[in-house]
Amino acid sequence: MLTLFHYPLFASSRFVRLAFGEYGEELALIEEKPWLRRKEFLALNPAGTLPVLLAEGDVPIVGASVIAEYLDETRGVLKRERRLFAEDPMHRAEIRRLADWYLTKAETEVTRHLVRERVLKPLIPSVDGGGSPDSGAIRAARSNIKQHMKYTNWLAGTRNWLAGSRLTYADLAAASMLSVLDYLGEIDWSDYPQAKEWYTRLKSRPSFRPLLGDRVRSMSPVSHYADLDF
């Protein structure tokens, strides 16, 4: 079994767990707190970021998109219609663009700030950067949620899955990010019916179940978080 260094409320960690889950491959999970900058962890990834996969031979594979490509090259390519990627280079580019949209753009504009201010700061000693949440940062991040929800709603309304007719990495990236915001109660689903229908389908998949059981000490999820009929 391969090992994943992850943090439960980081979208990029969730993305990797979902991808392995879709392929029915279990991961040994190690919860890493990257803000502690553990020496042993920095030896695996000098950038100090999550997720990190220990692949065959304990070789570290660093970063969500790098792990996704590795997973496709070593497993996905054999999965036929269950493959989370496409065969055609243009379609692959579109899946990568969308995965990057959610795992980088939305992460930078929204998720990272809300997780840091609302989840991590209460957990982290102030000497390590914890302390009171910055309400300005929370407000700025919240003001960016709408454009990502509108875009997701539009994609979900025009395609069966976000990148076309099949479930792909694009869906897992979007769902990872939205599931973190949903845990925090930041999404008003009633405004985005197509996104809600799409997310309900994803949430009901067996690969999603472990994520719905995630809890962090500093904050419980909103009541509908694990509810399949929300």
Place this chain on the structure above:
Amino acid sequence: MLTLFHYPLFASSRFVRLAFGEYGEELALIEEKPWLRRKEFLALNPAGTLPVLLAEGDVPIVGASVIAEYLDETRGVLKRERRLFAEDPMHRAEIRRLADWYLTKAETEVTRHLVRERVLKPLIPSVDGGGSPDSGAIRAARSNIKQHMKYTNWLAGTRNWLAGSRLTYADLAAASMLSVLDYLGEIDWSDYPQAKEWYTRLKSRPSFRPLLGDRVRSMSPVSHYADLDF
């Protein structure tokens, strides 16, 4: 001929130009000023970021790493020992990790800030976000240069090219980023002899020549910028 929307002093744009240059494939270049948020450009890439490649059939391929994967799938795979990528999935993961290090991590910590403050702000009307440079942002970015130079020096000292025995995307990503800092006179090469030797080799390649001719209106390069014996 394919078309690339780019900006001369953006590392991620340079990276794509170098990659096509290494394969001897010319690109039609369109200089895009993404801060203007042109409607026609946003229609190609709703994220409003560079670079964007118009591939076969004018289909937009968005983002440096997505373009690099597309280029590998449609051209690189046929280039044998001139391929800028590896065949082995673990080695591919290492190349992707390093490319991401320079195009994302170093970009976020260093290059983006210095380009914005020193090159773009003098060019952009204050109503669009231009104006006086923020000396605090410049100082913070400069303090991060050293770790990236030390890491590059270490990689260049232990391997023939940054990701192993062959020239790969990792080298092009690092050189793109460092060439922007070098244009701005931000690198003291005498402190990093192995990085300098590696960079000299890259700078002498035909693919690099167009970059050495780049100029932006707001700032001339330092005197040694285009000098192959610096």
